[in-house]
Amino acid sequence: MTTSWNDDQPIYRQLRERIVGLMLTGTFREGDALPSVRQVASDYQINHLTVSKAYQELVDMQLVEARRGMGMYVTVGAQEKLHGIEKEKFLTIELPALLTRIKHLGLSVDELCIAIKNTNEEQ
Numbered sequence: 001m002t003t004s005w006n007d008d009q010p011i012y013r014q015l016r017e018r019i020v021g022l023m024l025t026g027t028f029r030e031g032d033a034l035p036s037v038r039q040v041a042s043d044y045q046i047n048h049l050t051v052s053k054a055y056q057e058l059v060d061m062q063l064v065e066a067r068r069g070m071g072m073y074v075t076v077g078a079q080e081k082l083h084g085i086e087k088e089k090f091l092t093i094e095l096p097a098l099l100t101r102i103k104h105l106g107l108s109v110d111e112l113c114i115a116i117k118n119t120n121e122e123q
Contacts, residue, residue: 003043003044003045010050011046011050012050012051012053012054012057013054013057015040015044015046015050015051015054016054016057016058019034019054019058020058020063020082020086023063023074023078023079023082024079024082024083024086026079028074029074029079030074030075030076030077030078030079031073031074031076032073032074033070033071033072033073034055034064034071034072034073034074036071037051037052037055055072058072059072061081061085062075062078062081063075063078063081063082064078
């Protein structure tokens with residue numbers, strides 16, 4: 001996780017999204033413990049209540065569970081659930097916004113395909 005925060009949204013949401021990203025990439029796997037609230041707050045010099053709020057949202061999404069006296073753990077099926085959530089978010093929010101932007105820029109399908117191919121080859 002990087003330590004830079006932007007002003008577009010609250011830090012707890014940015015932290016939650018970073019953890020979600022780490023879960024999607026497999027850095028945090030099912031059954032893994034998340035770093036303690038105090039550790040994250042100390043590492044990134046943010047308020048422990050901010051970290052707690054981000055963790056609570058992950059609990060509310062049923063992606064992590066609190067184990068009394070042991071900390072927070074990634075739940076079984078969390079990665080699969082996240083893939084579903086993120087796919088739906090992409091298809092309903094991000095893709096339509098992208099298509100609108102493409103239309104406003106006047107990009108053709110051919111130009112777009114070439115750009116996607118070139119970007120994919122670079123990665």
